[in-house]
Amino acid sequence: MKTEDTFRIGIDVGGTNTDAVVIDSNDNVIAKTKTPTTPDIQSGISAALDSVLNGLAESVDRITHVMLGTTHATNAILERRDLNKIISVRVAGPASHAIPPLFDWPDELRDEVLAGEVIVDGGSELNGQELARFDPEHLSRFLEQIDEEIDAVAITGVFSPVVPDHELAAKEVVNEVLGDLPVSLSHGIGALGLLERENACALNAALLSVAARIVDGLTGALETKGLPAHAYIAQNDGTLMGLDYALKYPVLTIGSGPSNSMRGAAFLTGVSDALVVDVGGTSTDIGVMNRGYPRESSSPVDIGGVRTNFRMPDLVSIALGGGTVVRDCADGFQIGPESVGFRLLDEALVFGGSTATLTDYAVAAGRANLGDSSNLKKTSKNLEEVFVRSDRLLAEAIDTVKVSRSAVPLIAVGGGSMLVPDDLPGVSEVQRPEHYEVANAIGAAIASVSGQVDRVYELSGSSREEALQQASSAARDEAIAAGADPDSTEVVELEEVPMAYLTEPVIRVRAKCAGSLAVN
Amino acid sequence: MTNVPPTGLGPSELSDLAVGCAVLAGGGGGDPRVGLLMALHAVSETGPVPLVQLEDLDPEGLVLPSGMIGAPTVMVEKIPNGAESKVIRSALEARLGKPVVAMMCLEMGGINGVLPIAWAANAGLPIVDGDLMGRAFPEVQMCTPHLHGISAWPCAIADERLQVITYETRDNVWLERLARNTVSTLGGCACSSLYPMTAAEAAVPTIRGTVTTAISVGSAIRTAPEDPFDSLGEIIPLARLLTGKVTAVERRTEGGFVRGSAVIEGTGVDGGRSLTIEFQNENLVALENGEAIATVPDIITLLDSHTAQGIVTEHIRYGQRVVVAVFPAPEQWTSEAGLAVVGPRVFGYDVDYQPVHGTS
Incomplete structure (x- = not known):
């Protein structure tokens, strides 16, 4: 073992849990934890750091980078809290x-x-x-x-x-x-x-004050722990921004969670083009990964009732998760949409509770090995039908996001991913990587830095290739300005849209470049 | 099907109208949203815009068919000033020596089915329950008055600086050419009024009741208790060619048009079938096994298979679940004279018009 090895920490603050991982310089996961998310930013990050560093033999001096993905900005808007005038x-x-x-x-x-x-x-x-x-x-x-x-x-x-x-x-x-x-x-x-x-x-x-609070909370937590690491914040396209950038552009942190889990899934499997299914306690997000990055939505995204057009992963979400309640009804049974959510460990049958959840059915069907299966008498009668229906819901949602008819690999991540069956139409294979339950924190830990431009070019004076070249080069400059290593940047997305009803040919080009973090 | 015209267009009618216009656009005309927001803002200041029939108007008063020309995608960035209709109104009143008594939509599809309501409110005018296309089309002569020997000029274009340019051309080719160049110089989009007519003259060419129809279509979809397609079919004859998924889409720019095609593969009962939709801003033909099974001027629109909302050609993308819906063309377009102006051959397809059969 190398004595001079260095480490990175990835933290993902979700609605229910805060996940944290430590990764070494060879990208091995050497520690992982889940702790409950707290309302206060700094104490939540501190708790996650304590938990993941607990038992880590190496000195904290070796931790060079800390990457944080958080829902604080989203919640501030949804709850109309701490917003600037x-x-x-x-x-x-x-x-x-x-x-x-x-x-x-x-x-x-x-x-x-x-x-x-x-x-x-x-x-x-x-x-x-x-x-x-x-x-x-x-x-x-x-x-x-x-x-x-x-x-x-x-x-x-x-x-x-x-x-x-x-x-x-x-x-x-x-x-x-x-x-x-x-x-x-x-x-x-x-x-x-x-x-x-x-x-x-x-x-x-x-959101600028919320951003200041996130950055203060993160740097405060790092100082308290004596961590000298460089800190970064995850943005919605699955790449990182430095703290100075995050202080200026907090709105870009919205939606980073799903992007992180997709990037984490790509990393854990080594597959760069695949469908990613992230099954949580309450819902399942399904997205498409192209060249290691989430495909972005082309339609506008509403945040707290406000329509925006910035980059967000193109996801289909369905109300299906490990905590989804299965109840009897007149014509058989009904799956969800209610979920016991974070109360799964108290309410599910296998954990001694009284609510039949999809987790219980998964145990009964042998898809998962959790809790005490002797509590499961209630679930056995509709076992096959329940999974026929839940698999069909998944299959339909998966088919909606697919880009072509050919079969593609699928990566199942998230705490509830045992619900994903091995056989799905249009799916060549289902991969279930190790550390699937903390894929989002891993996604934050391994994230790269990107730059993006969206420009309009009149093609009367220049060729289409020149326009694409110019846009790519501008995106590369943005990536380097955001902290990417110039030698590692590559174009990860290049899209051209012709504009209708104009006499002169005009195209709109969106280009994105990404690269690994420049060392210092 | 009882489509009772509302007396005025307020926020709820406008929201329905925008949904209806996306359905009746045949994939063209741009996203109605900017037009809707303009109209909502305008009526928040003026109150509802009265919806009138041509017979309610002074027969000698002028009606101004209006719409934006240029690129809807530019208007999404460079939003109009709002007062364009006032300066156009003054310019054409001075030129024609008659008072303007109402505005009308040039087309009933996309952004242009909604924008003129904002302009009517801002100019203090009512809006006529009708239009000159009964759907969306890309060119000046593709308006019903052209079939009746009524010229598009004198006409006027205004920009956000409230500059007005009036045209006294001799034919549509020159009007199209000059107007396109003007719009390009003005920055890609502008407001226009073409085919000014007295209410009496407008009586013959105007396709009647289309504002009411579009509102009813939008309302049926938005308030459908069960299947929105059933509710839609009760308002307007609807043929569903195929239910499926977009599996390929291709676009290119040619001479001011976004041309391209989309392949829809059938799912469920339509499994194994596949349609190709060819578009030039609007959807023009639907092909199955190389044969045209629906063509312009019938209205071919991709509708979201869950919500029945219309999808414009710019927004078609892989994986969308859609119903390929066809609505019958307004009668004036299916005559020999009509097809000579808007039939499939005009758009370069070597096929005859295929009227939709078997509406559901």
């Missing part, structure tokens, strides 16, 4: 007056977050030409009459992913009038689609 500035006049900023937000969330909104002249056309001259006086006048206390400002300019200049100019005005206040700029956050990008940018500004 913001101003939303749109730089798009004379366009866009027909729909005011944050028009489609739920009233409750808008009242909680928004202190004022304004549309000022400026922005770009799709070819990069100026839409209108930016109007700094109008913005100053608006900001000067705000009498509420403001925590942050969100700025969204029309076609800012093409030309961000007016967003940057607006930020200067904000800082001149309101002082050194945090400002979120939309071109770093979302893709094309003004309203969805503006929504994501405003949510981001509202």
Whole structure:
């Protein structure tokens, strides 16, 4: 054994459990734990660290990196908790007056977050030409009459992913009038689609204090444990961002959980193109992994009733998990959708409880070996029918996310993955890797760093290949800026969409590059 | 099927209208969402937009058929100012010397089935229960007045800077050419009013009742107690060609069109069958074993197999569960003259129009 070996810790804070793993430099899992998630960030992370480091012989000095995936930002929005008071500035006049900023937000969330909104002249056309001259006086006048206390400002300019200049100019005005206040700029956050990008940018500004708390909680926990490690936070595309980036773009942490478990599944099996089925206590997420990364959704994603267009894994979720309740009814039995959730260890029959769950059926059918199977008389009568139906629900959901008719491998992860049968239509083989139950924390621990761009190119002056090349190269620069090792970056996603009803050929290109973490 | 026209379009009618427009668009016309949000904002300030029949209007008053032209995907980023309809109205009133008494939708599909409601509200006008396509089409001459010798000009285009350009062209080819170049110069999308007509002139070409139909379609889908397809079939004749899954989709840009095709493989009772849908912005033909089994001008739309919501061609993707639905074309388009303008041969397919048989 090497004496100078180094370690990484991956932590995934989920709704019910916080999972943590320690991985060595050869990517072996050398410790893993599950602890209950706590409301307080720092104590939860500390508890997970304590638990996973407990019994680890090596000195904590050898731990070089800690990666955290967390649902705190999501919960802050869903529960309308700890959110900033913001101003939303749109730089798009004379366009866009027909729909005011944050028009489609739920009233409750808008009242909680928004202190004022304004549309000022400026922005770009799709070819990069100026839409209108930016109007700094109008913005100053608006900001000067705000009498509420403001925590942050969100700025969204029309076609800012093409030309961000007016967003940057607006930020200067904000800082001149309101002082050194945090400002979120939309071109770093979302893709094309003004309203969805503006929504994501405003949510981001509202989350900046939550981000500061996550980062403080993580660094505080590391300091208390005397861990000198570099810390990173997982984002929704399955890659990492440094803490300084996370402080600026907290909205990108939303949805990191499913991405982490898919990346973890890829890592544990060595398979880079597969379906991944993550079975938890209450629900099952099914996604597609292409070249080791989750396929992203092309349709808009709602967060707490707000429509956004930023990158999220394309998942199908069904209400089927280890804790799903199976009850008798008039015409036989019914599977879910209720679940005993985290009370599984008290309520399931095999654990001495009185509720028949899918876990009990799995034990009765020999799919799992858990608890005390002598408590299972109640489950035996519909045994086959229950699994015929639950397997069919899984098979239908799996078929929905598949991209082609050919059979593909499937990786089953998560605490409830014994529910996944060995034979599924359209699936070449079912892989059940070791450490499947902490795949998400492993996904965080092994994650890479990425950069992404979404640009529009007019093809009159340049060729399609040049456009794709330019987009790829811009994505690579973004990845390196985010901390990727320049030698290891590669294009992991390149998508072109032609734009309809235009005379000149115009394409929109989305490119993503990812690479391993640069050492220091 | 009793589609009683509502008297005005408020938030609930508008939401239904947007759903209906995605169904009746035949895959084209863009996502109605931006149009819906514009209309919802407009009526939140003005109150519901009155829905009128042509006979309710002064026969000598002008009706302005309107819609956005250019790329709906640009409008999703560069949203209109909102006052475009006011400046278009003034320009055409001055040019034609008659007062404008109502707006109308140019097409009843996609974003253009909803946007004109916002413009009507902003210009203080009612909206006519009808349109000039009865679905969505890509070109200026694919409007019913063209079949009756009514010209699209004088007409007007306005941008978000509230600049108005009016056209006095001599034929549709030049209008199409000049308008497309204007839109390109203006940044990819603009607002337009074409085929201005008096209410009396509009009586003949206008396809009647389509706003009411689209609202009823949307309402049927959104409030369906059981199978939304059953509810939909009670509102409008519906043929379901196939229920299946998208297994291939291919797109390319050619001359301002997104052309391509999608393959839908049957599932369940349709297992073993496969359809290819060819589209040029809109879905144009459905092929089975190389034979056309449905063609334009019938409305071919992919509907989500669970919700019956319409899927626009830009959003077709692998793995979607869909029903390939066909709705009959408005009668004016199935005449010989109509097919010469919007039949499958116009779009480059060497097949005859195949009317939908056996509606369910």
